Amino acid sequence: xxxxxxxxxxxxxxxxxxxxxxxxxxxxxxxxxxxxxxxxxxxxxxxxxxxxxxxxxxxxxxxxxxxxxxxxxxxxxxxxxxxxxxxxxxxxxxxxxxxxxxxxxxxxxxxxxxxxxxxxxxxxxxxxxxxxxxxxxxxxxxxxxxxxxxxxxxxxxxxxxxxxxxxxxxxxxxxxxxxxxxxxxxxxxxxxxxxxxxxxxxxxxxxxxxxxxx
Amino acid sequence: xxxxxxxxxxxxxxxxxxxxxxxxxxxxxxxxxxxxxxxxxxxxxxxxxxxxxxxxxxxxxxxxxxxxxxxxxxxxxxxxxxxxxxxxxxxxxxx
Numbered sequence: 001x002x003x004x005x006x007x008x009x010x011x012x013x014x015x016x017x018x019x020x021x022x023x024x025x026x027x028x029x030x031x032x033x034x035x036x037x038x039x040x041x042x043x044x045x046x047x048x049x050x051x052x053x054x055x056x057x058x059x060x061x062x063x064x065x066x067x068x069x070x071x072x073x074x075x076x077x078x079x080x081x082x083x084x085x086x087x088x089x090x091x092x093x094x095x096x097x098x099x100x101x102x103x104x105x106x107x108x109x110x111x112x113x114x115x116x117x118x119x120x121x122x123x124x125x126x127x128x129x130x131x132x133x134x135x136x137x138x139x140x141x142x143x144x145x146x147x148x149x150x151x152x153x154x155x156x157x158x159x160x161x162x163x164x165x166x167x168x169x170x171x172x173x174x175x176x177x178x179x180x181x182x183x184x185x186x187x188x189x190x191x192x193x194x195x196x197x198x199x200x201x202x203x204x205x206x207x208x209x210x211x212x213x214x
Numbered sequence: 215x216x217x218x219x220x221x222x223x224x225x226x227x228x229x230x231x232x233x234x235x236x237x238x239x240x241x242x243x244x245x246x247x248x249x250x251x252x253x254x255x256x257x258x259x260x261x262x263x264x265x266x267x268x269x270x271x272x273x274x275x276x277x278x279x280x281x282x283x284x285x286x287x288x289x290x291x292x293x294x295x296x297x298x299x300x301x302x303x304x305x306x307x308x309x
Contacts, residue, residue: 104274119238146294147288150292151288162289166292167292167295168292168295169294170297171297172237172297173255173297173299174255175252175272175274
């Protein structure tokens with residue numbers, strides 16, 4: 001008798017359906033990336049080790065880097081003034097490189113809330129925050145936050161009072177934006193290391209506040 | 215384009231050329247105020263086609279939501295800032 005296909009045939013021993021493996025055909029751009037990478041190595045323009053090192057360096061960047069910058073700005077008024085005046089140069093004092101893209105730091109206050117988007121694509125301060133979250137690149141966020149920012153922020157759990165002005169920053173060209181969140185109350189005794197723990201990624205994009213201390 | 219300085223009121227040109235353009239559609243024809251001057255940077259419309267990209271001044275322009283969305287604005291006095299290259303801007307009083 002031919003094997004019959006009931007649902008139980010497709011369940012793993014743990015009782016869950018088997019998931020397809022990633023064995024589908026490469027997309028055009030995946031194939032292009034592999035071909036380009038192999039050619040660069042073959043023609044001795046780059047070594048495989050250099051490519052690995054660069055990928056690893058990119059992977060090491062994380063919101064913890066941006067958090068250090070924010071914590072220093074909270075603790076050091078002169079640093080903060082320099083950071084707001086010239087973000088690209090000032091992060092260099094802490095060993096972070098702005099690279100080809102320049103950095104603008106925008107400060108949240110009791111009366112102003114800043115939020116960052118790239119409506120055209122996915123521009124993001126990767127040198128300080130690492131890779132952007134998926135929602136940052138999706139059309140829902142990109143198209144809605146410029147039209148109904150308060151509604152979008154509310155969906156992130158951030159309800160702003162009417163007397164706080166919202167400033168949306170669209171990274172349309174060569175600038176990258178970092179939000180300097182409001183320093184939480186009750187943190188006067190904390191040093192920069194402890195303060196950095198309160199600086200979450202979303203607060204530096206502007207869709208959240210910094211975390212309140214425990 | 216030396217007249218394009220902060221805080222001059224400017225209008226984004228209502229152009230719709232083909233190619234790699236970094237001026238968002240939703241801001242074309244809209245009036246804002248230059249927030250600060252940046253650049254120069256290489257023109258991305260040329261860089262995208264492997265040309266050198268002539269240096270262009272970049273300007274941060276601040277728009278009020280009421281200007282962009284009219285009656286549909288969520289909160290008319292909230293603002294949106296965007297970076298616009300100088301060749302996309304003209305003084306707001308130009309006809």
